[in-house]
Amino acid sequence: MTDRKPSGKRLLYMGVGGLTLAALLVANGIAARTRHERDVTAWTEAAAVPxxxxxxxxxxxxGDTLRLPARLEAWSKAPIHARVSGYLKDWKSDIGSQVQAGQVLAQIDSPDLDQQVAQAHAHMLQEQANARLAQTTATRWKNLVNTHSVSQQEADEKSSNAAAAQANAQAAEADFARLSALEAYKTIRAPFSGTITARNTDIGQLVKADSDSDPELFDIADTHQLRLYVPVPQNYASVIRPGLQVQLSVPEHPGKTFSARLVGNSTAVDARSGTLLAQFVADNPDNALLPGDYAEATIPVPADxxxxxxxxxxxxxxxxxxxxxxxxxxxxxxxxxxxxxxxxxxxxxxxxxxxxxxxxxxxxxxxxxxxxxxxxxxxxxxxxxxx
Structure with missing residues (x-):
């Protein structure tokens, strides 16, 4: 069987067809790539828009509300120190005791002070006697001047001695009164009605008067009302106005709120904290609130x-x-x-x-x-x- 060679015309047609097919493929590829690049560009531009x-x-x-940290303090509180030195004879009230103003808390045995008082009393009597004698002598010498028995100079000296003796008597009386008043401090009394919150002494303990190194004998606090101190940031200072009422809460009474009313503010911004200190008062008839408590105050912000x-x-x-x-x-x-x-x-x-x-x-x-x-x-x- 003999092979037949394709004619030249047929080969030409085949070559042209192949080139045409290749061109179509290339054109389709370029068009697809262009569309892809256009889609990518559009997607990128869309994605670039946030x-x-x-x-x-x-x-x-x-309006609104503002919650700020605050602290509670007793309406009145006082550390009670000794004004006389000695030994504690006894004490009458312990921590938690309710006391009235003037009630005896403790007594101090001070024999040294007792002797000082006795000495001052004797010295006062002595000076009073000297003053009476000097006054009598001055009166007599004044009468003798009228009879020309003594000189005026001598009479004036006796009058001056009488005045000096009277002044010495008054000084002795004042010293005796001072020690007598100091002796009254041997009995320690409550300065106001309240609750004893601390007792730092016991029977037989040496008590030193006016000593900064020794702790106070008692602490007393009046808790029928409490002071609520709220440091208000400067931005909110305009909210603090007369008649303002706030609500407060404390950790030991979750879900319970108490009311407090404004009594005043510092009228100045603290340069260290940038806050205005506002003071409120809260009634505490059942002693549910404790002095020293951390609290959270809710302050109403008026409509703006x-x-x-x-x-x-x-x-x-x-x-x-x-x-x-x-x-x-x-x-x-x-x-x-x-x-x-x-x-x-x-x-x-x-x-x-x-x-x-x-x-x-x-x-x-x-x-x-x-x-x-x-x-x-x-x-x-x-x-x-x-x-």
Whole structure:
């Protein structure tokens, strides 16, 4: 069987067909690659536009509350020290005892003071006798002057001696009165009605008068009312107004609140803490509140129609200061300077820079810049309603 060679014309057709097929394949490949690059570019551009959640500020028309740490102190409290030295003879009241003003708490045995009082009394009697004698002598010499029996100079000397003796008698009387008053401090009494909160002495203990190194003998506190001290940050100082009522809670009574009313404030901001110290008074008829307690005070913040409320997560802190990002109708970003009127923790009251009609970005990305285009997340409307 003999092989037949293809004709030249057929070979030409075959070559042209192959080239045409190759060209079509190349064209299809280029077109597919172009479409892919276009799709990638479109996806990249779409991905480059940040997705954000937005909300609209709300007016603080209903007011708010501010929770601050506070401390409770007794209405009156006093450490009781000894005014005379000696040994404690006995004590009448222990810790937890309710005492009345003037009630005896303890007695001090002070024989040294007793002897000083006796000596001062004797010295007073002696000086009084000398004063009477000097006065009698001065009177006699004055009468002798009238008869020219003595000179006027001698009579004047006797009058001066009488005056000096009278002054010595008065000094002795004052010294005796001082020691007698000091002797009264041998009996230690309650300065006011209250509760004994500490007893740091016992029978037979040596007591030293006016010693800073020794502890007080007793501590007494009046707890029928308690003072509530609240350090209020400077930003909230305007909230402290006459007639203000606050609620307070203490850890030992969870879920229970007590009422306190404002009695005054320091009228000055502490430079170290930047706070204004406000003092409230809380009634404590059942002694549920304890002096020295840590407490949390809830202070009402009045309504403010001039400011708007936003979540703290919307803030931007940069070199230009505190800002927020707002959107225009074309969804372009504009960074706006604001002023924080009140910081309520998770929420802020802005009194400058925002209006209720503004659209604000929540949790703005760090790379967000002025004029950037953004798109809204699906949850944006829900978040706006919550804000």
């Amino acid at each position: 997705m954000v959640s937005v909300f609209q500020p709300t007016q603080n028309a209903a 129609t001039h400011g708007v409320s936003i979540p703290a997560s919307a803030l931007i802190f940069r070199a230009k200061g505190t800002q927020v990002a707002v959107l225009d109708a074309q969804k372009h970003v504009h960074l706006r300077d604001i002023h924080i009127g009140l910081d309520l923790g998770e929420r802020l009251v802005i009194d400058q820079g925002l209006k209720p009609a503004d659209t604000v970005i929540d949790n703005p990305p760090d790379a967000l810049r002025e004029g950037d285009l953004v798109k809204l997340a699906d949850a944006g409307e829900q978040h706006a309603r919550k804000a």
